[in-house]
Amino acid sequence: MQGLKKSLLTAVWFMFLTFPIMVIRVNTIEKTIVWRWENLALVGISVFLLSYVWRFLMSRRERGNKQNAFATDDRAQAFRALIEDRRIRYSLIAAFAIFVGVFPFLFSMYQVNIMISALIYIMLGLGLNIVVGLAGLLDLGFVAFYAVGAYAYALLNLHFGLGFWAVLPMAAVLGAFVGILLGFPVLRLRGDYLAIVTLGFGEIIRLVLENWGTFTRGPSGISNIPRPDLFGLEFGLQGRIIYMYYVVLALVLFTIAVVTRLKYSRIGRAWMALREDEIACQAMGIDKTQTKLMAFSLGATWAAMAGVVFAAKTSFINPASFTFLESAMILSIVVLGGMGSTVGVILGALILILLPEYLRAFAEYRMIVFGAIMVLFMVFRPQGLIRDRRLKRRFHPAESSKGAEAVPTGEGMARGAGSHG
Amino acid sequence: MAEAGPVLDVRNLTMDFGGLRAIDSVSLDIMPGEIVALIGPNGAGKTTFFNCVTGLYTPTSGEILLSARGQRKRLNGLKPNHITALGMARTFQNIRLFPHMTVLENVMIGRHCRTRSSIFGAIFRPPATRQEEAESIEISYGLLKEVGLTALVDETANNLPYGAQRRLEIARAMATEPALLLLDEPAAGMNPSETRELQALILRLREKHDLSILLIEHDMKLVMSLSDRVCVLEYGTQIAQSTPEEVSRDPRVIKAYLGEEADA
Amino acid sequence: MGRMEYFLEIFFGGLTRGSIYALIALGYTMVYGIIQLINFAHGEIYMIGAFTALIVAGVLGSLGMPGYAILLLTLPIAVIYASAYGFTVEKIAYKPLRSAPRLSPLISAIGMSIFLQNYILLAQTADFLPFPNLLPYFDLPDFVGGILTSSEVTIVITAALVMAGLTSFIKFTRMGKAMRATAQNQRMAMLVGVNVDQVISLTFIIGSALAAIGGVLIASHIGQINFYIGFIAGIKAFTAAVLGGIGSVPGAMLGGLVLGWTESFATGYVSSDYEDVFAFALLVLILIFRPAGILGKADSQKV
Numbered sequence: 001m002q003g004l005k006k007s008l009l010t011a012v013w014f015m016f017l018t019f020p021i022m023v024i025r026v027n028t029i030e031k032t033i034v035w036r037w038e039n040l041a042l043v044g045i046s047v048f049l050l051s052y053v054w055r056f057l058m059s060r061r062e063r064g065n066k067q068n069a070f071a072t073d074d075r076a077q078a079f080r081a082l083i084e085d086r087r088i089r090y091s092l093i094a095a096f097a098i099f100v101g102v103f104p105f106l107f108s109m110y111q112v113n114i115m116i117s118a119l120i121y122i123m124l125g126l127g128l129n130i131v132v133g134l135a136g137l138l139d140l141g142f143v144a145f146y147a148v149g150a151y152a153y154a155l156l157n158l159h160f161g162l163g164f165w166a167v168l169p170m171a172a173v174l175g176a177f178v179g180i181l182l183g184f185p186v187l188r189l190r191g192d193y194l195a196i197v198t199l200g201f202g203e204i205i206r207l208v209l210e211n212w213g214t215f216t217r218g219p220s221g222i223s224n225i226p227r228p229d230l231f232g233l234e235f236g237l238q239g240r241i242i243y244m245y246y247v248v249l250a251l252v253l254f255t256i257a258v259v260t261r262l263k264y265s266r267i268g269r270a271w272m273a274l275r276e277d278e279i280a281c282q283a284m285g286i287d288k289t290q291t292k293l294m295a296f297s298l299g300a301t302w303a304a305m306a307g308v309v310f311a312a313k314t315s316f317i318n319p320a321s322f323t324f325l326e327s328a329m330i331l332s333i334v335v336l337g338g339m340g341s342t343v344g345v346i347l348g349a350l351i352l353i354l355l356p357e358y359l360r361a362f363a364e365y366r367m368i369v370f371g372a373i374m375v376l377f378m379v380f381r382p383q384g385l386i387r388d389r390r391l392k393r394r395f396h397p398a399e400s401s402k403g404a405e406a407v408p409t410g411e412g413m414a415r416g417a418g419s420h421g
Numbered sequence: 422m423a424e425a426g427p428v429l430d431v432r433n434l435t436m437d438f439g440g441l442r443a444i445d446s447v448s449l450d451i452m453p454g455e456i457v458a459l460i461g462p463n464g465a466g467k468t469t470f471f472n473c474v475t476g477l478y479t480p481t482s483g484e485i486l487l488s489a490r491g492q493r494k495r496l497n498g499l500k501p502n503h504i505t506a507l508g509m510a511r512t513f514q515n516i517r518l519f520p521h522m523t524v525l526e527n528v529m530i531g532r533h534c535r536t537r538s539s540i541f542g543a544i545f546r547p548p549a550t551r552q553e554e555a556e557s558i559e560i561s562y563g564l565l566k567e568v569g570l571t572a573l574v575d576e577t578a579n580n581l582p583y584g585a586q587r588r589l590e591i592a593r594a595m596a597t598e599p600a601l602l603l604l605d606e607p608a609a610g611m612n613p614s615e616t617r618e619l620q621a622l623i624l625r626l627r628e629k630h631d632l633s634i635l636l637i638e639h640d641m642k643l644v645m646s647l648s649d650r651v652c653v654l655e656y657g658t659q660i661a662q663s664t665p666e667e668v669s670r671d672p673r674v675i676k677a678y679l680g681e682e683a684d685a
Numbered sequence: 686m687g688r689m690e691y692f693l694e695i696f697f698g699g700l701t702r703g704s705i706y707a708l709i710a711l712g713y714t715m716v717y718g719i720i721q722l723i724n725f726a727h728g729e730i731y732m733i734g735a736f737t738a739l740i741v742a743g744v745l746g747s748l749g750m751p752g753y754a755i756l757l758l759t760l761p762i763a764v765i766y767a768s769a770y771g772f773t774v775e776k777i778a779y780k781p782l783r784s785a786p787r788l789s790p791l792i793s794a795i796g797m798s799i800f801l802q803n804y805i806l807l808a809q810t811a812d813f814l815p816f817p818n819l820l821p822y823f824d825l826p827d828f829v830g831g832i833l834t835s836s837e838v839t840i841v842i843t844a845a846l847v848m849a850g851l852t853s854f855i856k857f858t859r860m861g862k863a864m865r866a867t868a869q870n871q872r873m874a875m876l877v878g879v880n881v882d883q884v885i886s887l888t889f890i891i892g893s894a895l896a897a898i899g900g901v902l903i904a905s906h907i908g909q910i911n912f913y914i915g916f917i918a919g920i921k922a923f924t925a926a927v928l929g930g931i932g933s934v935p936g937a938m939l940g941g942l943v944l945g946w947t948e949s950f951a952t953g954y955v956s957s958d959y960e961d962v963f964a965f966a967l968l969v970l971i972l973i974f975r976p977a978g979i980l981g982k983a984d985s986q987k988v
Binding site: 258261262265266267268269270272273276277279280281282283284285286287288294298 | 475477500501502505506510511513517518519520521522526529530531532533534535536538539540542543544546550553554557593594597
């Protein structure tokens with residue numbers, strides 16, 4: 001009864017709240033007014049139902065907080081055991097690898113193009129994950145480096161005729177350089193200020209691209225950017241798309257390898273420590289600024305490389321592709337997937353990029369859903385879909401009693417790291 | 422120990438916050454292998470003293486000199502990480518571990534300033550990096566053994582019981598290879614048997630690692646039995662500095678410190 | 686036009702802009718002062734205030750109501766709605782995260798901002814809508830006629846009155862004292878019997894109300910709105926808040942004016958292409974060189 005009353009009250013409150021916006025539509029040019037009363041009913045009913053869901057999630061959250069962190073729920077435990085079984089794990093990975101490998105031959109070019117987009121977002125997500133997920137620096141201007149990469153390719157190609165493979169490493173270096181340049185003055189700021197400054201930088205770079213017409217061709221953008229070439233080989237249109245797919249796939253695999261290795265390295269540990277407690281981190285001898293700068297510029301490197309790929313894929317770029325919303329979208333990929341978790345970010349990118357493509361009716365709700373995801377995940381599942389887990393090293397009791405010679409070597413570490421990506 | 426002089430030499434340290442003088446001209450030196458306790462009522466400036474020495478605050482005036490790792494350096498104005506690299510490590514009054522990292526990783530963070538490998542090493546894993554990483558693990562594991570936490574290496578730090586968290590913080594600090602270890606209320610919240618273990622641990626560490634120790638502590642029994650020398654602060658000024666026995670007989674100390682406890 | 690007149694025109698233009706920025710900045714600064722959150726969705730509250738006003742004014746206009754009556758009804762309704770949105774946003778997106786790591790509520794706020802923008806986009810329109818001029822028109826004396834308009838005068842005077850009201854509210858009322866207490870030390874305030882939840886809600890309500898007033902004033906002045914106006918206005922108002930010293934109420938007012946003038950003079954004398962760049966650049970520069978702002982105090986972290 002209590003719940004019913006609460007839900008009714010909530011529904012009435014939201015009907016009041018959304019009344020002018022949802023029901024009335026005023027056209028101030030033609031002086032017409034449309035009343036959409038059906039929306040009022042819609043809001044009432046959906047809020048009524050959602051409030052039950054909200055309360056259920058809230059109570060679960062509260063219970064979760066009280067529970068010891070040792071006790072994760074059984075289903076997750078069973079699932080994990082299943083995943084950790086070597087045979088099942090490897091056959092799953094193999095099946096997935098084969099699927100990804102033959103994808104362009106199974107599906108239409110339209111699908112392949114969409115998948116290329118998703119792969120670019122995986123790259124971006126993993127890059128941002130270094131900055132946000134590992135080092136805990138909220139970078140809201142990530143798209144600026146993406147723009148740097150895209151424009152680097154477009155302009156270098158336009159003026160000097162440089163190809164994709166020549167520009168890719170140059171853009172990476174340029175991204176790192178711009179990252180250091182922008183990061184150096186701002187990285188000593190507190191987390192929330194840093195977020196706003198990076199947002200400011202992102203917008204400044206976009207506005208400069210828009211207004212510096214002689215250099216960037218302004219809002220009309222740059223077109224006819226070539227796709228990647230392969231030792232001067234000529235492909236047909238279809239061949240070019242398929243080749244593009246494999247290029248991006250290779251870059252994504254490279255990214256995954258790099259991110260995984262970084263995560264379990266001396267630097268990766270320092271990033272995570274910095275995220276957890278800056279003061280303790282400094283007291284342990286870690287140079288705060290330098291460590292942050294590494295994460296920031298490495299993220300920028302990846303964004304710039306993704307930018308080159310993006311320019312090559314669409315063959316047309318303009319400043320409108322690099323708005324704050326783009327940064328927010330990449331951030332929601334990371335938030336949804338799970339900050340710090342590589343598998344999570346990949347999953348997040350696939351869900352957020354592919355779902356709106358395949359559910360066309362849903363496409364216009366894309367941004368509103370991104371917004372909702374960011375709020376709801378922060379409130380109910382801040383760890384994201386896949387919780388980032390720390391690498392466990394198996395010390396057997398027998399070994400540890402034998403002493404220091406028996407501790408695992410770096411070799412064992414490397415293997416462990418590889419399998420926990 | 423190579424150095425004959427004091428490991429830490431603090432002269433006339435003064436720290437002002439706005440108009441408030443938190444520490445007023447305190448001098449203190451610590452000889453190699455010595456255990457010195459810093460005591461005083463709450464708000465006497467003990468933690469502020471720690472924060473000045475470890476570089477979290479820049480003192481208003483005075484000299485802080487550290488002789489460790491074969492060099493003598495003035496610490497005023499250096500960043501905390503730099504000071505740690507010079508050979509001084511600390512623990513915190515309100516434990517500051519990295520809660521979501523494993524116990525082993527927490528200790529390995531302490532190795533950061535003694536290791537070199539960078540992004541390049543992390544990505545390409547040349548033999549030097551692998552070896553460094555293996556050594557880091559080995560040393561960290563050894564330290565965990567010393568503090569008795571090997572059973573919990575893979576646990577995340579926030580899942581550790583309180584006493585274990587305190588010991589982990591000590592192991593993490595030790596991983597930076599300090600010549601001087603600063604402990605900020607290491608026995609706070611411990612029961613008598615845990616405190617006894619802690620005392621044994623501190624003595625063992627000093628023995629094995631040629632360590633000098635400066636500690637803040639409220640547990641008088643621990644202070645009296647552990648320290649070679651005691652420095653008493655009250656309202657930011659030093660009111661006594663002597664052996665535990667003498668200090669416990671000093672009327673000013675009794676008035677300032679024990680008197681306060683009697684009132685409370 | 687003479688150089689002096691041009692200067693004065695820009696000066697009053699900046700003053701008008703600045704008053705609006707100050708009104709919105711107050712919301713940022715009050716919320717930040719109390720829960721240390723950059724309420725990223727605050728710009729959207731301002732936008733929703735303006736939209737509600739547009740809808741209400743449209744409906745009332747179609748009923749054939751006279752202009753001053755429309756204004757007298759529209760403004761309070763817009764204020765009530767914006768406050769209701771501010772209140773609800775806090776309950777949904779921020780309250781559950783009060784003890785979470787610092788970046789969590791910020792990410793939630795960004796999500797809320799995107800959500801609200803797209804809510805208006807989907808429920809209303811993506812196009813710019815012409816906004817009726819609700820502000821009263823009156824003749825100004827000849828010697829100022831070329832320099833400023835009657836709506837500028839209305840905006841500046843209204844903003845000044847509202848801010849004076851807010852200042853005395855914070856200074857003299859019981860609730861205002863509770864707000865100041867909570868801003869200084871939330872736990873202590875709670876211990877001495879301040880209802881912190883209530884104070885936080887009230888802060889959001891007041892901030893949103895001020896934003897709505899700003900929204901209605903500026904929309905009338907400029908004459909058009911769309912779902913995106915909150916983003917830019919929000920960032921600029923945040924810049925104003927930081928400029929003055931975030932957490933400081935007089936700082937937000939001062940910061941608003943400084944920003945308004947900076948923008949006006951920069952676009953008036955340097956280049957109008959980069960209008961928004963000046964604000965962003967100012968934001969970046971202040972945060973880098975003086976994050977405490979003009980009137981703020983540098984805070985030191987507790988160990």
